[in-house]
Amino acid sequence: MERTFLAIKPDGVQRGLVGEIISRFEAKGFTLVGLKFMQVSRELAEQHYGVHREKPFFAGLVEFITSGPVVAMVWEGDGVIAAARKMIGATNPLNAEPGTIRGDFGVDIGRNIIHGSDAPETATQEVSLWFKDEELVSWQSSL
Numbered sequence: 282m283e284r285t286f287l288a289i290k291p292d293g294v295q296r297g298l299v300g301e302i303i304s305r306f307e308a309k310g311f312t313l314v315g316l317k318f319m320q321v322s323r324e325l326a327e328q329h330y331g332v333h334r335e336k337p338f339f340a341g342l343v344e345f346i347t348s349g350p351v352v353a354m355v356w357e358g359d360g361v362i363a364a365a366r367k368m369i370g371a372t373n374p375l376n377a378e379p380g381t382i383r384g385d386f387g388v389d390i391g392r393n394i395i396h397g398s399d400a401p402e403t404a405t406q407e408v409s410l411w412f413k414d415e416e417l418v419s420w421q422s423s424l
């Protein structure tokens with residue numbers, strides 16, 4: 282079953298959007314298989330954003346993601362990687378459609394509330410960067 286990595290960034294936590302965001306993925310029908318509330322180390326931030334190392338905004342990205350606690354999550358379901366990206370909306374919240382998380386709650390590209398893996402390869406990489414195997418729980422609803 283497909284899995285993706287999502288992280289509610291410090292702005293999402295500080296604005297009290299954790300419950301709202303988790304509710305959207307639950308209501309959609311995806312399955313939460315990993316969840317932790319954590320302070321991100323500089324080392325983890327630099328690894329996570331390694332692909333942006335040469336970008337002018339790299340230092341700011343690392344600074345921001347380490348500035349306060351984040352909610353790191355793994356969600357499971359058919360097509361969850363692409364569906365989560367749709368539910369999150371465009372990188373720049375000003376371009377994100379209403380009804381998406383960034384479209385409904387954000388205005389700033391550097392403070393865009395939530396990160397979601399953009400493709401199957403990055404999802405695999407990010408899940409294993411942020412979570413140990415034993416921190417992930419495979420389960421199915423019996424209802």
Ligand code: CMP
Binds near residue numbers: 338372390393397
């Ligand atoms: P995220 O999905 O976490 O992945 C990379 C992040 O870089 C992205 O969300 C934005 O928050 C940030 N980002 C992308 N482009 C810019 C930019 N031009 N200026 C500042 N931050 C950016």
